[in-house]
Amino acid sequence: MLELIKRCPEYVCGYREYCQEAFDHNIIYFRPTDPKLIDGEWFSRTKNLYDKKETGQIRPISFHFWAVDGEKFIGEFQLRTELTQEVMNGIGSIGYAVRVSEQGKGYGTEILKQGFRIVKEHGMDKVLMNINDENLVSAHICEKLGGKLMDKIQSYNDAEGHHMMRRYWIYL
Numbered sequence: 001m002l003e004l005i006k007r008c009p010e011y012v013c014g015y016r017e018y019c020q021e022a023f024d025h026n027i028i029y030f031r032p033t034d035p036k037l038i039d040g041e042w043f044s045r046t047k048n049l050y051d052k053k054e055t056g057q058i059r060p061i062s063f064h065f066w067a068v069d070g071e072k073f074i075g076e077f078q079l080r081t082e083l084t085q086e087v088m089n090g091i092g093s094i095g096y097a098v099r100v101s102e103q104g105k106g107y108g109t110e111i112l113k114q115g116f117r118i119v120k121e122h123g124m125d126k127v128l129m130n131i132n133d134e135n136l137v138s139a140h141i142c143e144k145l146g147g148k149l150m151d152k153i154q155s156y157n158d159a160e161g162h163h164m165m166r167r168y169w170i171y172l
């Protein structure tokens with residue numbers, strides 16, 4: 001059964017495998033950590049960084065969860081609770097991904113469903129999902145879960161380059 005959990009040392013090996021799969025397959029729509037950086041000290045070295053993201057010392061405020069199914073590492077879910085310029089015109093309120101070897105089994109849909117519960121716990125009633133116009137799988141899941149297309153704008157980031165991006169609101 002899929003669960004969203006806080007980052008924790010027990011799943012670091014699984015997280016590294018997930019990152020490695022994303023790099024091996026050149027996944028551009030969501031770039032996880034470079035697996036080469038994930039060594040034995042990586043969790044303790046980065047803990048402070050993630051704490052700062054949650055407390056707003058690094059903006060936008062963001063919360064990072066790992067998706068696991070028993071001992072298996074499945075993917076991740078990120079929530080940004082502020083609608084900053086970067087969120088509105090780039091990264092959106094939600095980031096999520098499923099490891100390549102586990103895609104197409106319903107996990108992506110389930111991560112978002114469970115993630116929306118976390119969104120509500122933060123007192124939010126809507127989220128913005130920004131999706132590359134060519135990412136048809138994510139756009140399909142977003143629309144299936146009630147996403148309403150607001151517009152399409154030009155966007156840029158290092159991984160995706162210049163691209164058209166769909167902006168969807170999901171009202172919860």
Ligand SMILES: CC(C)(COP(=O)(O)OP(=O)(O)OC[C@H]1O[C@@H](n2cnc3c(N)ncnc32)[C@H](O)[C@@H]1OP(=O)(O)O)[C@@H](O)C(=O)NCCC(=O)NCCS
Nearest residue numbers: 029030096097098103104105106107108109136137138140
């Ligand atoms: C997007 C992502 C998280 C989806 O995860 P997943 O576990 O494969 O998703 P699911 O199995 O829950 O659902 C896939 C859906 O896409 C549909 N689908 C598959 N290929 C499709 C296509 N070419 N066009 C449209 N829909 C498609 C499937 O039929 C399924 O929908 P259904 O449940 O209504 O039948 C995963 O592909 C991923 O990690 N991609 C890379 C990172 C990414 O794009 N993150 C999102 C950034 S906005």
